[in-house]
Amino acid sequence: MSIIFEKSVPDRKGVTLPACDVPKTRQIPEIYRRKKDASLCELSELDVVRHFTALSRKNYGVDTNFYPLGSCTMKYNPKITEKIAALEGFSQLHPLLPQLRRGGMLTQGALAVLYELETLLCEILGMDAFTVHPMAGAHGELTGMMLIAAYHRDKGSRKTEILIPDEAHGTNPSSAAIAGFTVRSVPTNTDTGMLDLVALESMIGEQTAGIMMTNPNTLGLFNFQIEKIAALAHQYDAQLYYDGANLNAILGKFRPGDADFDVVHVNLHKTFATPHGGGGPGAGPVGVKKHLEPFLPISRITTRPDNTYALNYDFPKSIGYIAPFYGNFAVCLRAYAYILMQGGQGLIEVSENAVLNANYIMHSLKNDFHVPYLKTCMHECVVSAKNQAEHDIHAIDIAKALIDEGFHPPTVYFPLIVKEAMMIEPTETESKETLDAFIGAMKRIAIAAKETPQALRAAPRTTPVGRLDETKAARDMDVCFLG
Amino acid sequence: MSYIANTESQRREMLKVCGVRSIHDLFADIPERLRPKSFSLPQGKSEFEAFAHFEKLAGQNYAHLTCFVGGGFYDHFIPAAVDALASRSEFYTAYTPYQPELSQGTLQAIYEYQTGICRLTGLDVANASLYDGGTALYEACQMAIHATGRRKVIMDGGVNPIYRKMIRSYTANLSIEFVETPVTHGLKASKESNDFDSVTGQSDRKRLFEALDDRTAAVLLQNPNFFGVIDDHSDIVKKAHDLGIIAIQSVYPVALSLLKTPAEQGFDIATGEGQSLGIPLSFGGPYLGFMAAKKALVRKMPGRIAARTVDMSGRSGFVLSLQAREQHIRREKATSNICTNEALCALRAHLYLSLLGKEGLKTVAQLCFDKAHYAKERIKAIPYVKVMESSPTFNEFTVKLPIDAGECVGRMVELGFAAGFPLGRYYEGMENYLLVAVTEKRTKYEIGRLAEALEAVVCQ
Numbered sequence: 001m002s003i004i005f006e007k008s009v010p011d012r013k014g015v016t017l018p019a020c021d022v023p024k025t026r027q028i029p030e031i032y033r034r035k036k037d038a039s040l041c042e043l044s045e046l047d048v049v050r051h052f053t054a055l056s057r058k059n060y061g062v063d064t065n066f067y068p069l070g071s072c073t074m075k076y077n078p079k080i081t082e083k084i085a086a087l088e089g090f091s092q093l094h095p096l097l098p099q100l101r102r103g104g105m106l107t108q109g110a111l112a113v114l115y116e117l118e119t120l121l122c123e124i125l126g127m128d129a130f131t132v133h134p135m136a137g138a139h140g141e142l143t144g145m146m147l148i149a150a151y152h153r154d155k156g157s158r159k160t161e162i163l164i165p166d167e168a169h170g171t172n173p174s175s176a177a178i179a180g181f182t183v184r185s186v187p188t189n190t191d192t193g194m195l196d197l198v199a200l201e202s203m204i205g206e207q208t209a210g211i212m213m214t215n216p217n218t219l220g221l222f223n224f225q226i227e228k229i230a231a232l233a234h235q236y237d238a239q240l241y242y243d244g245a246n247l248n249a250i251l252g253k254f255r256p257g258d259a260d261f262d263v264v265h266v267n268l269h270k271t272f273a274t275p276h277g278g279g280g281p282g283a284g285p286v287g288v289k290k291h292l293e294p295f296l297p298i299s300r301i302t303t304r305p306d307n308t309y310a311l312n313y314d315f316p317k318s319i320g321y322i323a324p325f326y327g328n329f330a331v332c333l334r335a336y337a338y339i340l341m342q343g344g345q346g347l348i349e350v351s352e353n354a355v356l357n358a359n360y361i362m363h364s365l366k367n368d369f370h371v372p373y374l375k376t377c378m379h380e381c382v383v384s385a386k387n388q389a390e391h392d393i394h395a396i397d398i399a400k401a402l403i404d405e406g407f408h409p410p411t412v413y414f415p416l417i418v419k420e421a422m423m424i425e426p427t428e429t430e431s432k433e434t435l436d437a438f439i440g441a442m443k444r445i446a447i448a449a450k451e452t453p454q455a456l457r458a459a460p461r462t463t464p465v466g467r468l469d470e471t472k473a474a475r476d477m478d479v480c481f482l483g
Numbered sequence: 484m485s486y487i488a489n490t491e492s493q494r495r496e497m498l499k500v501c502g503v504r505s506i507h508d509l510f511a512d513i514p515e516r517l518r519p520k521s522f523s524l525p526q527g528k529s530e531f532e533a534f535a536h537f538e539k540l541a542g543q544n545y546a547h548l549t550c551f552v553g554g555g556f557y558d559h560f561i562p563a564a565v566d567a568l569a570s571r572s573e574f575y576t577a578y579t580p581y582q583p584e585l586s587q588g589t590l591q592a593i594y595e596y597q598t599g600i601c602r603l604t605g606l607d608v609a610n611a612s613l614y615d616g617g618t619a620l621y622e623a624c625q626m627a628i629h630a631t632g633r634r635k636v637i638m639d640g641g642v643n644p645i646y647r648k649m650i651r652s653y654t655a656n657l658s659i660e661f662v663e664t665p666v667t668h669g670l671k672a673s674k675e676s677n678d679f680d681s682v683t684g685q686s687d688r689k690r691l692f693e694a695l696d697d698r699t700a701a702v703l704l705q706n707p708n709f710f711g712v713i714d715d716h717s718d719i720v721k722k723a724h725d726l727g728i729i730a731i732q733s734v735y736p737v738a739l740s741l742l743k744t745p746a747e748q749g750f751d752i753a754t755g756e757g758q759s760l761g762i763p764l765s766f767g768g769p770y771l772g773f774m775a776a777k778k779a780l781v782r783k784m785p786g787r788i789a790a791r792t793v794d795m796s797g798r799s800g801f802v803l804s805l806q807a808r809e810q811h812i813r814r815e816k817a818t819s820n821i822c823t824n825e826a827l828c829a830l831r832a833h834l835y836l837s838l839l840g841k842e843g844l845k846t847v848a849q850l851c852f853d854k855a856h857y858a859k860e861r862i863k864a865i866p867y868v869k870v871m872e873s874s875p876t877f878n879e880f881t882v883k884l885p886i887d888a889g890e891c892v893g894r895m896v897e898l899g900f901a902a903g904f905p906l907g908r909y910y911e912g913m914e915n916y917l918l919v920a921v922t923e924k925r926t927k928y929e930i931g932r933l934a935e936a937l938e939a940v941v942c943q
Contacts (some may be wrong), residue, residue, distance in 0.1 A: 014840050020854075032715055034742060040603075053568070060586065062572050072578050084533070087541040090544065094542050098593065109541055135769070146655070170810040170811040174815055215916055235671075253518065254519065255519045255520070258520050277826050278575070278827060279611065316929075321648040324646070329768050330765040339524075348522075356498065356509060363501050401649040428487050429488060432489055465584055465799075466796060468793070469795075473791070476792070478792070480608060
């Protein structure tokens with residue numbers, strides 16, 4: 001399919017703009033003007049519509065079919081929340097309005113959304129205060145690390161290290177490093193699939209600023225020793241960070257706040273059903289316990305005695321601005337709508353069904369694939385292509401073969417500590433029929449791995465392109481169309 | 484409203500396969516004493532009830548005010564086709580394109596978007612997106628610090644004050660030295676004016692040149708600057724390059740269709756807020772941070788980059804490339820921690836640029852310029868009101884009022900206008916100054932009404 005710029009026809013127009021209705025009094029002086037026009041497309045509206053419709057047909061989304069991408073919580077995204085976000089009272093609202101004098105009164109509906117979302121998240125996570133400013137999960141992690149740094153700085157303690165389990169998502173060590181910390185990786189006990197407590201005890205000390213945990217962890221296992229870890233952390237005033245990537249497993253079953261976590265982030269685009277958009281936008285609100293609240297980013301939303309909402313910037317210990325305004329508002333709006341529609345009981349059922357679906361897949365596949373930790377999993381399960389690798393069929397081959405079966409592959413080669421890992425997260429919105437179809441495909445692939453491995457290596461065959469040459473991509477660096 | 488498909492009898496069958504009797508058994512690993520101390524949430528609502536609730540909330544917002552507020556975030560026209568195509572769920576319900584065979588739509592769109600950003604800025608490479616214009620500028624700063632091994636950054640006072648605050652927050656725990664230089668005075672010397680205390684002009688060369696030295700990693704400039712002033716920073720870039728400093732410009736993409744490009748001025752990196760390219764204001768987000776750079780810096784860039792390659796049969800296709808820079812491979816040594824970015828907003832920007840096209844974007848920019856200058860003339864005619872104009876401006880300009888700008892704007896709201904942004908909020912001593920933005924959406928009639936209302940308010 002041609003690049004859109006190749007379709008361009010000189011002098012063709014896609015939009016008619018209103019004629020200028022004011023007298024033209026001045027021109028931009030020549031010295032400030034670009035020499036040559038930017039060579040953007042020249043296309044009709046229909047040309048553009050056809051191009052992007054064709055592109056969309058080369059894409060696969062949750063609406064296409066099952067998308068069991070582990071760690072990503074690819075659940076169904078309700079259509080009504082799109083309609084809500086498009087309401088003009090929200091979509092056309094300028095973010096500087098509430099910063100005008102008495103401007104808070106101009107945006108009461110929007111401030112209510114954010115305030116109420118923060119309140120609900122506090123209850124869901126068991127935290128004391130939330131900020132909705134972080135614009136993605138990793139941005140929430142960075143915010144959390146900045147809060148921890150500010151807390152220790154305020155106390156005058158010099159703490160330089162963050163401890164992170166080796167099974168953690170890559171964003172964890174990256175966020176901690178970018179906030180200025182030294183990162184140390186804590187090994188996982190490979191027998192239990194849990195953080196190695198003995199190793200943790202030997203690594204923690206006065207230099208430890210915090211520990212980042214994902215619970216359930218990326219193996220899909222709930223760490224029941226969390227109280228011990230929290231006690232150990234707090235003995236050194238290290239702050240315990242909860243990565244909410246796997247929150248979909250535990251709604252109404254476990255609240256990080258109750259287990260003494262000090263900071264959490266949640267991914268609204270995972271647990272609270274906002275669309276992933278092909279790589280964003282997301283939102284990563286951060287919750288804290290009381291002792292960290294003074295450090296939260298500004299602005300914060302507070303209520304006045306007359307029950308109206310106001311933006312408040314008067315927090316002298318705050319880490320300051322981390323977003324231009326109030327976070328990804330339209331994402332927060334969708335998540336708030338989703339939570340209101342689910343209600344407390346609905347959220348509990350979300351997690352129950354997500355966990356049931358994951359266990360159902362794991363038990364249905366345990367005779368066909370190696371399951372490194374064959375015990376009750378939470379919302380996702382990790383299976384391994386270790387046995388298939390003996391026939392030189394690897395996780396990547398299975399992933400590509402699944403594509404030909406009509407499914408999006410699971411996350412492969414993660415977590416890093418499991419060889420040939422395939423991380424499957426079905427989510428609660430998938431039906432038994434869909435799961436059965438996926439299980440059937442996996443079983444057929446397991447047989448093919450033994451009997452016709454060559455065919456699997458040639459997968460996928462049903463897609464617009466086959467396996468792509470990534471080495472060539474990195475070498476040629478064709479990242480901008482030059483034609 | 485539940486989106487769960489399985490029925491009670493299906494759940495029973497599935498539990499049997501799992502070898503447990505009830506769903507509660509699946510949560511046995513969570514000790515009883517760690518169960519929620521409370522989980523007090525409202526009862527779920529139907530779709531119908533929820534929509535009614537949000538219609539009510541939306542109605543409490545003054546989105547209908549005639550908007551002359553900008554500050555880097557503008558009320559531009561968005562063609563209907565942008566919404567229609569970005570609403571195709573093959574795009575918006577997809578994940579980051581890690582499986583390229585299933586994501587050629589997203590990947591080709593990113594590649595084309597990168598191309599569009601390169602063509603607007605004149606630079607060689609662009610990434611797939613960052614959160615917003617502020618974080619994009621911060622990431623550019625980090626690139627410069629890593630590329631030069633230096634830890635001093637010069638920020639021009641014309642850079643959006645919100646972005647300068649953000650950069651300060653992000654670097655609070657890192658030892659980086661900042662120097663901020665104010666821009667030049669915004670009123671011509673004249674007999675009747677004593678306004679030399681107000682700084683709303685171009686970048687102050689003298690102070691900038693004093694601040695640049697061989698310990699400096701980066702110099703951050705903005706064009707048009709926060710006061711709407713147009714500049715040509717070529718001389719500053721040249722001086723910076725002589726000292727081995729990376730020059731970074733934050734830009735307004737609509738203006739770039741007419742203005743000298745960052746590349747023409749010699750900049751190494753350009754960043755900006757892409758909201759004006761077909762993304763609704765939505766009370767502050769989601770927006771779009773874009774970044775383009777010289778090719779030599781590509782391996783230092785943050786975020787996703789799509790590249791064109793071939794498949795096993797030689798067919799052209801697209802992948803995410805140079806992933807070895809990124810957090811999921813490189814962990815604590817990654818160039819940035821960014822994972823989820825603003826892909827759908829980048830798609831909207833690409834749609835917008837494709838529809839507006841070469842002439843359309845220039846027309847939008849010219850309309851903005853012409854209407855803003857008409858507004859200037861109208862406002863200049865109001866007694867006691869001065870327009871700051873020592874330098875050319877694009878679609879935004881500063882006005883000095885005889886009264887407190889915040890108070891003035893408050894009264895203008897009652898007359899149906901969001902009349903501008905009072906600068907006193909970010910600039911000490913500028914309580915009487917108002918920043919007025921005009922886009923192609925504003926009509927001659929609306930501008931005239933604004934001037935009349937402003938006159939009524941200040942002359943009261």
